Amino acid sequence: MSEPLLDVRDLRTEFVTDDGIVRAVDGVSFTVEPGQVLGIVGESGSGKSVTCLTVMGLNDRKLSRSTGEVLFRGQDLLHASGHRLREVRGNEIAMIFQDPMTSLNPVHKIGRQLAEAVLLHQDVSRKQAYERAREMLKAVGIPRAERRIDDYPHQFSGGMRQRVMIAMALINNPDLIIADEPTTALDVTTQAQILALLKRLQEDFGSAVILITHDLGVVAETADDVMVMYAAHIVERGPVRAIFNEPRHPYTWGLMGSLPRLDVNVERLYQIPGQPPSLLNPPAGCRFHPRCAYAMPVCREKEPRLTLVPGDPDHAQACHLDEETKRREAAALLAQITAGAAT
Amino acid sequence: MARYLVRRFLWACVLFIAVTFVTYVIFFVVPANPARLAAGQSATPERVHEVEKFLGLDQPFYVQYLKFLKRLVLEGSMGQSFVTRQSVNEEILRAAPITASLVFGAMILVLSISIPLGIFSALRPRSLLDRAAMIYVLIGISLPSFWIGLVLSYLVGFRLGWTPIAGYCEVFSVPEAAACGGLWDWAYHMILPCLTLAMVVAGTYVRFVRAEVMDTLNMDFVRTARAKGAPERTVIRTHVLRNAMLPVVTMVGMDIGLLLGGAIFIEAVFGLNGLGGTALESIGRFDLPVLQGVVIFGAVAIIIFSLVVDLLYAWIDPRIRLT
Numbered sequence: 001m002s003e004p005l006l007d008v009r010d011l012r013t014e015f016v017t018d019d020g021i022v023r024a025v026d027g028v029s030f031t032v033e034p035g036q037v038l039g040i041v042g043e044s045g046s047g048k049s050v051t052c053l054t055v056m057g058l059n060d061r062k063l064s065r066s067t068g069e070v071l072f073r074g075q076d077l078l079h080a081s082g083h084r085l086r087e088v089r090g091n092e093i094a095m096i097f098q099d100p101m102t103s104l105n106p107v108h109k110i111g112r113q114l115a116e117a118v119l120l121h122q123d124v125s126r127k128q129a130y131e132r133a134r135e136m137l138k139a140v141g142i143p144r145a146e147r148r149i150d151d152y153p154h155q156f157s158g159g160m161r162q163r164v165m166i167a168m169a170l171i172n173n174p175d176l177i178i179a180d181e182p183t184t185a186l187d188v189t190t191q192a193q194i195l196a197l198l199k200r201l202q203e204d205f206g207s208a209v210i211l212i213t214h215d216l217g218v219v220a221e222t223a224d225d226v227m228v229m230y231a232a233h234i235v236e237r238g239p240v241r242a243i244f245n246e247p248r249h250p251y252t253w254g255l256m257g258s259l260p261r262l263d264v265n266v267e268r269l270y271q272i273p274g275q276p277p278s279l280l281n282p283p284a285g286c287r288f289h290p291r292c293a294y295a296m297p298v299c300r301e302k303e304p305r306l307t308l309v310p311g312d313p314d315h316a317q318a319c320h321l322d323e324e325t326k327r328r329e330a331a332a333l334l335a336q337i338t339a340g341a342a343t
Numbered sequence: 344m345a346r347y348l349v350r351r352f353l354w355a356c357v358l359f360i361a362v363t364f365v366t367y368v369i370f371f372v373v374p375a376n377p378a379r380l381a382a383g384q385s386a387t388p389e390r391v392h393e394v395e396k397f398l399g400l401d402q403p404f405y406v407q408y409l410k411f412l413k414r415l416v417l418e419g420s421m422g423q424s425f426v427t428r429q430s431v432n433e434e435i436l437r438a439a440p441i442t443a444s445l446v447f448g449a450m451i452l453v454l455s456i457s458i459p460l461g462i463f464s465a466l467r468p469r470s471l472l473d474r475a476a477m478i479y480v481l482i483g484i485s486l487p488s489f490w491i492g493l494v495l496s497y498l499v500g501f502r503l504g505w506t507p508i509a510g511y512c513e514v515f516s517v518p519e520a521a522a523c524g525g526l527w528d529w530a531y532h533m534i535l536p537c538l539t540l541a542m543v544v545a546g547t548y549v550r551f552v553r554a555e556v557m558d559t560l561n562m563d564f565v566r567t568a569r570a571k572g573a574p575e576r577t578v579i580r581t582h583v584l585r586n587a588m589l590p591v592v593t594m595v596g597m598d599i600g601l602l603l604g605g606a607i608f609i610e611a612v613f614g615l616n617g618l619g620g621t622a623l624e625s626i627g628r629f630d631l632p633v634l635q636g637v638v639i640f641g642a643v644a645i646i647i648f649s650l651v652v653d654l655l656y657a658w659i660d661p662r663i664r665l666t
């Protein structure tokens with residue numbers, strides 16, 4: 001296999017707050033290959049967004065510290081100069097944010113905001129930049145793009161604004177797109193359209209995508225690989241099929257059990273008991289043990305390491321449970337879900 | 344747009360009538376007789392009654408008010424002073440440029456001090472400059488304007504002798520008897536009063552600009568701009584400033600309107616016979632027409648500046664539509 005596009009090694013990010021130091025990302029390593037779609041799943045505050053903002057160098061430098069390596073095409077971005085970072089941002093790595101209602105500048109026409117992205121990175125005339133903006137608006141499916149280029153963000157609906165954000169992210173044909181919960185703020189029908197659009201453009205442009213979400217359903221539809229994060233750690237990662245067919249971590253089981261289903265008649269929606277831990281003072285041992293139904297004495301003392309699942313070189317998990325129990329429990333959970341689907 | 348302006352104008356008329364009417368009512372509630380004052384101390388009761396009749400004070404106040412309105416609308420005249428028999432229009436026209444010089448001069452200084460200072464403080468919070476600016480803000484807000492005025496006029500005007508201590512010079516149509524005149528003398532006399540007023544007002548503005556810029560810096564679209572790869576200078580200039588300045592525009596407009604009616608302390612300290620002094624004098628003499636003239640001027644100024652603010656706002660912020 002060739003060199004990965006993005007190689008994150010032992011990334012740690014801390015924020016200095018009034019209450020102490022919050023370690024929002026703690027020893028995270030992963031790679032993204034060219035053209036790959038990686039889904040990062042986890043609850044709010046699990047560190048998935050901070051991981052990506054750190055990759056982009058968008059954390060407030062005064063309030064945060066990061067260590068480790070972020071190798072983009074072999075070059076470390078974490079220690080790159082501000083100038084080099086700006087060259088990469090929006091050009092080689094682009095980002096789509098969660099809330100399209102607030103992510104566009106309300107006082108500038110969208111044409112100007114799109115063209116700005118082009119002019120920052122390419123040596124073209126304003127006219128060519130606007131031409132490119134028009135093309136991209138058409139590509140993301142905005143009707144009457146020629147006229148709408150002169151509209152302001154407030155004249156677009158949420159879904160249309162997210163299309164504009166996607167157009168802005170793709171306008172310089174980046175190698176990597178980081179989409180931070182791109183559909184969370186949208187209504188359900190629009191969510192599906194935006195995901196389909198993202199998937200189609202990703203294939204057309206051949207960009208790699210990191211898709212951050214808390215929605216396993218979104219990941220199942222779009223991602224090649226999945227990384228499950230809990231309390232600043234990676235607890236499980238692997239190809240999407242492995243995660244969905246043979247989940248190996250109790251937290252992943254919990255996420256799968258929490259998926260609401262129309263076809264299953266349950267009295268109450270399953271939920272993982274308790275709250276995610278405070279990162280100011282995370283629990284010792286396995287961070288999930290206070291909420292885990294399978295917790296053993298060892299979980300309170302020893303932190304489980306991310307290890308490969310026997311027989312699958314791509315699938316890794318961090319749990320002390322023995323392989324036999326995990327296999328049995330995962331099979332039982334899947335049986336329950338499929339049985340629910342059958343009735 | 345045309346509909347908006349028509350509606351705005353009608354509202355202005357309603358506001359105008361309300362303000363002037365209230366002035367009339369208050370004036371007639373006060374138990375004093377302007378006629379007695381106008382007639383002089385040794386006047387006989389018959390003489391006072393004559394003066395009353397001459398000034399129209401023998402009629403009920405609503406009749407007087409309607410007469411006042413009629414004269415204003417038909418002749419564009421605000422009447423004559425009870426005391427000096429001078430035209431109120433002329434009196435206001437004499438006093439207004441003085442106050443306007445003070446207020447606009449001060450506003451220009453306020454903005455040129457507070458916008459850069461506010462922006463720098465916001466960009467480097469807790470830095471030395473930020474802390475120094477915040478101390479200045481505290482001083483500016485706490486100290487009374489007349490005190491700052493007196494200290495400045497003593498230090499800069501008297502001890503250093505850099506500026507005149509008091510007085511005003513006309514720019515245009517300088518009277519022959521005047522000791523000074525022209526643009527240079529005008530600016531030379533106005534610099535200290537303007538600076539004083541600016542020092543008082545700028546504190547609030549520095550705080551305000553700083554808060555707005557800091558707020559805007561945390562907006563999602565600023566992060567978007569950074570994610571595009573825009574250098575920090577561009578981010579501030581094209582994405583932060585315009586959004587942060589929107590509320591400042593409103594505040595400037597409101598304050599100009601307000602100050603035009605009442606920068607009286609500073610006028611008094613620097614011997615500027617502007618609208619504030621005129622108002623105070625006319626209240627002391629129960630000179631209703633002149634007082635009414637000042638009220639009208641203030642009300643019109645506020646109405647005009649709030650309209651200007653709204654138009655400006657709609658021009659800067661595309662989300663606002665005037666309907």
